[in-house]
Amino acid sequence: MSGEATTKRKRLPRAVREQQMMDAAVTVFARQGFHAASMDEVAERAGISKPMLYLYLGSKEDLFLACIRREADRVRTAIVSALDDEHGADLPPDRALWYGLSAFFAVVAQHRDAWRVLHQQAPAHGEPFAGEVAALRSAIVEFVAVLIERAVAERHPRGRRRPTADDLGALAHSLIGACEALADWSVTRPDEDPDVTAARLMNFAWLGLDNLLRGTHWPRPR
Amino acid sequence: MSGEATTKRKRLPRAVREQQMMDAAVTVFARQGFHAASMDEVAERAGISKPMLYLYLGSKEDLFLACIRREADRVRTAIVSALDDEHGADLPPDRALWYGLSAFFAVVAQHRDAWRVLHQQAPAHGEPFAGEVAALRSAIVEFVAVLIERAVAERHPRGRRRPTADDLGALAHSLIGACEALADWSVTRPDEDPDVTAARLMNFAWLGLDNLLRGTHWPRPR
Numbered sequence: 001m002s003g004e005a006t007t008k009r010k011r012l013p014r015a016v017r018e019q020q021m022m023d024a025a026v027t028v029f030a031r032q033g034f035h036a037a038s039m040d041e042v043a044e045r046a047g048i049s050k051p052m053l054y055l056y057l058g059s060k061e062d063l064f065l066a067c068i069r070r071e072a073d074r075v076r077t078a079i080v081s082a083l084d085d086e087h088g089a090d091l092p093p094d095r096a097l098w099y100g101l102s103a104f105f106a107v108v109a110q111h112r113d114a115w116r117v118l119h120q121q122a123p124a125h126g127e128p129f130a131g132e133v134a135a136l137r138s139a140i141v142e143f144v145a146v147l148i149e150r151a152v153a154e155r156h157p158r159g160r161r162r163p164t165a166d167d168l169g170a171l172a173h174s175l176i177g178a179c180e181a182l183a184d185w186s187v188t189r190p191d192e193d194p195d196v197t198a199a200r201l202m203n204f205a206w207l208g209l210d211n212l213l214r215g216t217h218w219p220r221p222r
Numbered sequence: 223m224s225g226e227a228t229t230k231r232k233r234l235p236r237a238v239r240e241q242q243m244m245d246a247a248v249t250v251f252a253r254q255g256f257h258a259a260s261m262d263e264v265a266e267r268a269g270i271s272k273p274m275l276y277l278y279l280g281s282k283e284d285l286f287l288a289c290i291r292r293e294a295d296r297v298r299t300a301i302v303s304a305l306d307d308e309h310g311a312d313l314p315p316d317r318a319l320w321y322g323l324s325a326f327f328a329v330v331a332q333h334r335d336a337w338r339v340l341h342q343q344a345p346a347h348g349e350p351f352a353g354e355v356a357a358l359r360s361a362i363v364e365f366v367a368v369l370i371e372r373a374v375a376e377r378h379p380r381g382r383r384r385p386t387a388d389d390l391g392a393l394a395h396s397l398i399g400a401c402e403a404l405a406d407w408s409v410t411r412p413d414e415d416p417d418v419t420a421a422r423l424m425n426f427a428w429l430g431l432d433n434l435l436r437g438t439h440w441p442r443p444r
Contacts, residue, residue: 033348035257098443124346126255166411170422173407174400178427181399185392192388195442200392202440205400208430218424220417221317 018056021046025057026067030113034064034121034129068122068129071114072136078107079140093147093154094206100143101179101201105186105194112187119180137176145172148209175205240278243268247279248289252335256286256343256351290344290351293336294358300329301362315369315376316428322365323401323423327408327416334409341402359398367394370431397427 024045028037039060043050057063082103083096091099108115122133145168152163163171179201186197246267250259261282265272279285304325305318313321330337344355367390374385385393401423408419 033346036348094440095443098440120345123342124255126258166414167422170404170407170419171426173403174423174426177403177406178396178400181395181402182392184399185395189388197392199440199442200389201396202442204393204396204427204430206430206440208426208428216429218316218320218421218428220421220424221320 014056017046017048021048021053021057022063022067022070025063026071026111026117027113029064029067029121030116034060034125039063064121064125065128065132067114067117068132071111071118072132074111074114075104075107075118076136076139078103079143093151094202097144097147097206098198098202100140101198102195104179105183105197108183108186109192109194109197115183115187119184141169141172141176144175145169148172151209171209175201175209178205236278239268239270243270243275243279244285244289244292247285248293248333248339249335251286251289251343252338256282256347261285286343286347287350287354289336289339290354293333293340294354296333296336297326297329297340298358298361300325301365315373316424319366319369319428320420320424322362323420324417326401327405327419330405330409331414331416331419337405337409341406363391363394363398366397367391370394373431393431397423397431400427 021042025037025042028042028045032038032041037060039050039053042063043053046053048056053063057066079100082099083091086095086099118133118136122129124130148163148168148171182197182201186192186194243264247259247264250264250267254260254263259282261272261275264285265275268275270278275285279288301322304321305313308317308321340355340358344351346352370385370390370393404419404423408414408416
């Protein structure tokens with residue numbers, strides 16, 4: 001209203017305060033669950049009044065969705081940045097997976113409550129909450145499936161027994177499931193170095209894939 | 223009141239009707255989520271009146287807990303029975319894991335909604351719901367950790383570099399996470415044979431473990 005300079009001065013604090021409110025909300029949602037979480041508690045943690053919390057960020061549903069979007073975006077950005085920094089497109093598949101996992105476990109270690117909101121809370125509360133996390137997960141599963149496909153192609157340039165789309169999908173889902181379970185495990189262990197967690201998964205998963213790519217199979221009983 | 227025979231005749235239908243109500247409830251909870259699920263819909267699906275539903279099984283919370291307990295028990299029983307049938311205690315660790323996984327994917331394929339309630343709904347709704355599933359999960363993680371420990375001991379009877387408790391825990395969590403993710407993947411694929419799903423996981427996970435047990439590690443970049 002009173003000129004651009006004033007508007008800008010007012011906008012910066014608003015953005016900062018919104019982030020503080022969302023930080024408070026992520027903590028409360030992670031610890032209480034979406035339904036038990038109270039806007040009173042979020043407002044108190046953020047050091048503002050409840051009416052102002054509603055004015056800034058809307059209803060509890062709006063706030064939950066905003067938190068999920070921010071945290072999903074944080075995970076996605078962390079992985080993308082790590083790969084960009086390492087020239088991801090040119091990396092061998094196992095290296096690309098390593099940098100992605102290393103970035104993922106680092107962001108989970110720094111934002112434990114965010115991980116709980118994304119992984120435990122969001123999927124149980126239907127749309128639009130579940131969909132935001134499902135979209136992130138699908139993108140990561142696709143990324144991993146492409147890495148596995150590239151690893152297969154590099155090893156068997158004219159391979160006859162290429163894995164089917166279902167084989168690739170199942171492998172990528174297994175790997176991401178192992179990754180999520182290790183993230184759950186790691187958030188209860190503040191002393192675990194995220195790179196050690198990433199190495200645990202590479203040792204477990206990539207070596208298993210490596211055997212599969214060589215055509216080795218576990219001998220299934222008849 | 224009117225003699226044992228009458229009491230028995232009355233008890234049998236009650237047990238059967240309760241199972242039908244819980245079947246209906248599992249479907250509604252899986253599709254609507256705990257909070258959106260309505261007792262009206264459960265009663266309608268089960269073909270009884272809402273007051274009778276409350277009389278039989280209590281509040282929505284009671285019903286949700288009863289469903290979680292029944293389905294967790296079903297999974298546990300399926301795994302235990304499969305291993306008992308195959309003399310689980312005497313099996314080599316990879317065989318024991320195979321029979322466990324095969325039973326697990328079979329029960330998930332037969333009870334898809336139950337899996338959704340256990341894996342997506344229960345963990346998000348705090349105690350006592352989350353705790354029931356966490357207890358089942360811990361028991362399975364422990365079982366897998368013991369199998370891995372036995373596999374290590376068989377391969378390295380006097381091994382110097384035994385894995386630590388954290389190594390075993392992380393591996394068992396990874397494997398169970400991969401297993402849960404494959405279960406999620408499989409419930410959207412009615413044509414997938416549960417034994418094929420179990421074999422996918424053995425190929426992926428046991429072969430990776432096998433490499434680790436041989437002392438092979440993925441070469442982590444410096």
